[in-house]
Amino acid sequence: MATIADVARAAGVSRSTVSYALSGKRAVAPETLSRVRRAVRDLGYTPHAGAQALALARTEVIGLVLHVDHTGAAPAVTRYVAPISSAARRLGYDLLLVTDIDGPSALRRITASGRVDGLVLLDVTQDDLRLPVLRAAERPAVLIGLPRDVGGLDVLDLDFPAAAEVVVDHLAALGHRRVTLVTPPREVFARGVGHAWRFRSACLSRAREWGLRVYPHFAAARQVDTGPVLDAVFRAHPDATALVVHDDRSVAALPSVLHRRAMRVPGDLSVVALHFWGAGGTPPPYTAVDAAPAELGRLAVRRLVSRMTAASGDEPAGVTLVRPQLTDRASTA
Amino acid sequence: MATIADVARAAGVSRSTVSYALSGKRAVAPETLSRVRRAVRDLGYTPHAGAQALALARTEVIGLVLHVDHTGAAPAVTRYVAPISSAARRLGYDLLLVTDIDGPSALRRITASGRVDGLVLLDVTQDDLRLPVLRAAERPAVLIGLPRDVGGLDVLDLDFPAAAEVVVDHLAALGHRRVTLVTPPREVFARGVGHAWRFRSACLSRAREWGLRVYPHFAAARQVDTGPVLDAVFRAHPDATALVVHDDRSVAALPSVLHRRAMRVPGDLSVVALHFWGAGGTPPPYTAVDAAPAELGRLAVRRLVSRMTAASGDEPAGVTLVRPQLTDRASTA
């Protein structure tokens, strides 16, 4: 590995001149500049990241923290990682992936050792144990997911209560009076995942305002049970004329379940989904609020980078809720 | 951020003693040791990663390189990232995520700057452009996916030709004479994904030995077309008594397609899958060779770490093909 000293020698200048030639922080004679560039190319020189981090107190690395469940799966990975990685790269940052397999301490480790300049946290729950560590850390962070206490934190999320209102209003306006609601699995609520709670309760209260009757049900926890659970839900409420689905697996399973039951959309049943779909996925064939994780991921990275680079002490941390948008796919009547 | 000097001061010893107390590379008086430990705890001291990397020429970071397709999706992420991350953590390594969005140069960047001690590459294709960079880099790497030229590389993969033989032999032994084969989409072949080619051609040649007739078809490239393409395949070969599926989406779509066509398994049709399923996923309801990515990921990390830490110049790099195993789920007769 060539060092800056090798480059200096080859170009016949001092190390400081090489450094300035590369950083552009001081004027360098054109002729000198080209000699340096030449030497850099010939030697294939790349600055040592550790040395740079030491001198600059800056790593150009963003920590991406995600939750791995007991089965070893990390659902968020699918939807968020690729867009976040691309966004970070475009801004000159690499990504250090941290699964919280060893709890909040993982956060402390990468933060206190100066491995990262800032953090993006996914899967943030209402009383997330990582938040205390985060507040103590002197690195900026952006959360995706709204915790109960947002004091001093930068948070990004879809506005789920607003999404609930959009969905319920849409169905109410079409004249529906009885609506089945499939929420995320019970386990997701138990884990304190905020959007599960927020969407559900906003649905219920908005429905009350309209005088709508809502039948809430938890989706199946396991993939295999998704279809059967939906079947049971349909059997339980033959009077419901509309269905709201807030569970990706149920959305995916729905077409075949409806087909089996010979229920036509929107003839026999109106369907609205609240769906997280990843890049490359196909949106569901239903009218839906599409919560695009790619968009949230990009926003998070941008926000974080501006925090990390801005003259400290500008805009205070805050919560940004992305406005939901209902895409009509003709599955309601 | 506390530095080693702060700790030394607080404990009333020299910086070298703190360093040795922490690394254990030199004997330290018990009383001194506990004073140092105390100071470390009180100050919340964590060594600066950059400084350590500089002094040790070692980062304790593994680079994980994956392919992001044109839609911005990274299919491998889903299956490999969580297990690889866990395996790395257990061995004391963090993970730097690199998407090859800016091509092979991304590899050069993290490798030449000393950001990582070694690399795990996913989605390796037959004539992967990253391989030249890899051979030039002086960091060890382990590939998942078999390239055409494996000289000097450490490679891990499922033994796909063997898988094909297991599958074909199984069907031949049951007396099937006409078999439909659903391969990955045409685009996957075009990208040079080795396992697509290897499984397909091994299926065909093994079938020839048995005198079996195989009807090969590409799966749909897009999610939405998966079902319709399967339908078309069934219509084209009413005489086939067995189906081999080497495409995850087709495997997932199969139950509802068969249901719609009123085809019973294994009564009307025997089904064997070659399926990649991630942690937390449910295996398909078919007799299958389950290519467990978690297992491959763990193996890759272990192999890499032993390369990075071992007294240099032990076992030569080589190819390890994992033996496929057919799990009988009663979908054949």
Next chain:
DNA sequence: CTGAAAGCGCTTACAG
């Protein structure tokens, strides 16, 4: 426009 030198925070031979 350029260079010599100090400093970032570690580790580790060298002395004692």
Next chain:
DNA sequence: CTGAAAGCGCTTACAG
């Protein structure tokens, strides 16, 4: 059993 000092490879004030 412990410390003073050199060195890892950068950046940047200080001089000229």
